[in-house]
Amino acid sequence: MADETQDPIEQLQTLVKDIKVAMMTTRRPDGRLVSRPMATQEEPAPGADFWFVTVRDSDKVSDIQSDPNVNLAFYKDRTREWVSVAGTAVLTDDRALVHRLYRDDWKTWFGQEGDPRHGTPDDPRMMLIGVRAASAQFMTLDKPQPVVLFEMLKARLTGEPAEFAEVQTVSGSQLRSR
Numbered sequence: 330m331a332d333e334t335q336d337p338i339e340q341l342q343t344l345v346k347d348i349k350v351a352m353m354t355t356r357r358p359d360g361r362l363v364s365r366p367m368a369t370q371e372e373p374a375p376g377a378d379f380w381f382v383t384v385r386d387s388d389k390v391s392d393i394q395s396d397p398n399v400n401l402a403f404y405k406d407r408t409r410e411w412v413s414v415a416g417t418a419v420l421t422d423d424r425a426l427v428h429r430l431y432r433d434d435w436k437t438w439f440g441q442e443g444d445p446r447h448g449t450p451d452d453p454r455m456m457l458i459g460v461r462a463a464s465a466q467f468m469t470l471d472k473p474q475p476v477v478l479f480e481m482l483k484a485r486l487t488g489e490p491a492e493f494a495e496v497q498t499v500s501g502s503q504l505r506s507r
Contacts, residue, residue, distance in 0.1 A: 338378050341465055341499070344412050345369060345403045353381065353458075354400040355392035355418075364402070365389060367458075370430050377419060377459025382435050385422070385456050393418045399460055412467040414460065422456040430457065465499045 345351070354364040370380040379401060383389060393399065397419070403412040428450045436448030439455060446452045484490060 338462065341378075341412055341414065341462065341467065342373065344405075344410060344467055344469065346371070348403045348405060351379070351381075352402040353389065353460075354402070355389055356396045356398065357388075357392055358395045363388070363392065367401075368434075369403075370432075372430055374426060374430055374459075376421070376426070376461075378416070378462045379414070379460040380430055381458045381460070382427075382430070382438070383456060383458055384438065385454050389458070390420060390456070393420055393458065401460060408470055410467070410469050412465060414462050414465045416460045416462045416464075419459045419461070420456060421459065424450065427455060427457060466496060467499075468496045 349369060350366045351369050352364045353367045354362055356362055367381040367383075370382070374380055397417045399416060399418045401412075401414040401416070403414075405411070431450040435455070439448040439452055441447045444452070484492075
């Protein structure tokens with residue numbers, strides 16, 4: 330369970346810390362919503378609450394240029410805790426920031442095209458997407474897994490809703506008051 334005295338962004342980052350992939354939802358210029366998996370970056374950096382690496386000419390970059398409003402969805406399969414963050418995306422190719430956040434596994438997403446900088450922090454195709462949280466909802470579990478399973482079974486048998494977790498909402502003003 331998250332510590333309620335903790336800063337809201339720290340609370341969210343604690344919840345998503347061991348989640349390696351977020352689903353990022355963007356809006357296409359025709360209005361359709363599109364979600365895709367994005368590897369979460371473990372190290373926080375100034376300018377955004379969450380950072381992701383992408384290929385400069387990807388559809389998600391075009392989507393964000395058209396409409397910077399995004400949603401990030403995180404889910405812990407083991408505990409069934411989840412986080413949904415509504416925010417604004419910013420695009421940057423700031424090389425110092427790319428170098429700071431760079432991880433060797435990024436090479437996976439940047440195919441070799443004859444450039445010796447392929448998959449390095451100096452790869453010109455590489456840019457970052459920063460997401461500044463405007464609001465968030467999350468569910469944390471404060472009960473042991475056997476109790477959660479019992480509550481779920483009880484709900485199925487009685488027809489009453491399960492009561493094993495609380496959904497919390499953090500507003501934009503709470504997030505920005507830090």
